Each structure stands twice: as structure tokens, then as C-alpha cells.
Amino acid sequence: MRNTRALVMMLIAVVLAGGAVLVAARWINGQAASTAGTGKVAVALVDIALGSRLNPDMVRLVDWPANAMPPGAISDPKLLASRVTRASLQRGEPLMEGKLAPPGTQGGLSAVVAEGKRAMTVRVNDVVGVAGFALPGNFVDVLVNTQEDGPRHAGMKDASISKIVLERILVLAIAQEAGRDETKPKVVNAVTLELSPQQAERLDLARSVGTLSLVLRNQADPDPVRTDGATKASLLDARLAAVLPAAAPARPAAPARPRPQPAVREPGDMVEVMRGTAVSFERY
Known part of the structure; x- marks a missing residue:
């Protein structure tokens, strides 16, 4: 009985050992094949x-x-x-x-500027520079606040307008740093942007006629947005529309009732006249 049990255990050990050798051989062959394909x-x-x-x-x-x-x-x-x-x-x-x-x-x-593009630096502050969140590799829109040309409308003392002049502009560097690995905001006094020649001309003109602001935009948003710009008049109209309640609709005027007209007496008509208890008839 004991010999039978020992033989069974030995047989199981031999089978397991054979399986381990087979698995090891396959692994070695696989490693050799992968090494040959490198x-x-x-x-x-x-x-x-x-x-x-x-x-x-x-x-x-x-x-x-x-x-x-x-x-x-x-x-x-x-x-x-x-x-x-x-x-x-x-x-x-x-x-x-x-x-x-x-x-x-x-x-x-x-070396970072793309073919056909130009690098241009603009001066910013902690507000214009989006509080330091405009980092290399980000995209921004550029706004200009300036005065409208042409005659002013009656009652308008201020012709200021704020308008987006450039969209989806790549930030190449902030100050003298062009690394794109940092995510911590950093307030600087200058931002370098990647522009086409036409965009560089627009930015230079905008810088000379007004004050610039940067607007940070979504990295995956390529769609342009067309706006008419914000003026003082449009700003105040929007504020009044949000504050004042809507005017009640005017009620239709009721039709005028005709006034009774006094009777027109013809000459020769008889009129009853009462004086106290006496009643008489008189002719007109």
C-alpha cells in the first residue's frame, strides 16, 4: 500500500516537472524569436x-x-x-x-517657429497675461480696446469698443522661457506668440491704437467666433435689459361710447310747462 502511494507521488512529480520544462522551453523560444525581431x-x-x-x-x-x-x-x-x-x-x-x-x-x-510663421512678443501684465495661466503651448485670443473712428452718434460721449482681433494664437514662450512641461501659472511681463505675417501686422496695429488683452481658450476648440465687438452703448443696453422688468403689453383702448345728443326742437312744437300745480302748454 505504501509502495503504491509512493509510486503515484513520483509519477505526479515527473508529470509536473515535464510540464515546467515544456513551459520554460516555449518561453525561451519566444524570447529568442522576439530578440531576432528587434x-x-x-x-x-x-x-x-x-x-x-x-x-x-x-x-x-x-x-x-x-x-x-x-x-x-x-x-x-x-x-x-x-x-x-x-x-x-x-x-x-x-x-x-x-x-x-x-x-x-x-x-x-x-527652431520652434513653424514654417511660414513669425514670432512676435507683446508686453503683458498679471491681468492681460491671464494671471500667468497663458503658458507655452496654450492657445489664446487677442482683444483690443480702442476708440471707434468716424463721427460719434448723438448723445454718445464715449466711442470705446472692445473687439477680438486674433483667434487661436499659439503661445511660444513666456518671458525668456519656452518649455512646455510646466503647468504652474507664472506671471511675466512679456508673451511671445506665433503668428502669420498678416496676423503680425494686425497685432502691431492693435498694439499701437489701444490696449491688448489675452483670452485663454480650450486647446481642442478650433472653431472661429465672429463678434461685432462690445461698445459702451451695447454694454449698457444689455445691463438695462437684465435689470429692468419687461414692460406690460399695452391694453387696447375701449371704444368710445356715443354721447346722447340733445333733442332738436322745431319751431311750432308744443311744450308742457309746470308751474307749481298748474300745468300749461306753450308753443315755441
């Missing part, structure tokens, strides 16, 4: 700021699965010589063509 990819060895010029100490080549190769990944170190980053890179992040400026680009903010 390639080299350049990744950031340290955190790299936007607009930085790459050097060999910043990148290294690592093995990367061939079936998960990032699009645009760079595997040749020669292609990274003196390249400039157009975006911030975290340690271990693969370097791709989309995040690098074209070869020959100089470092600094000029």
Missing part, C-alpha cells in the same frame, strides 16, 4: 528641453521590438548630429523626425 532606436538619455541642440551625450541606441517601432524613429546616430528639438523630450523617449527641426536649423526659439 531594431535599434535612438532615445533620450536625459530630459531635453525644447529648442536644444543634440549632442552624443544626450542620446543612446536601444533595442526596440520591430513590430512596435514608433513611426519616424531614428536609428542612425549620424542623422542626429547637431539637430535641434522642436518639442521637449523626456528621458527614455524615442527621438522622431516630427520632434526635430530640419537639418541646419539654428538652436533657440527660431
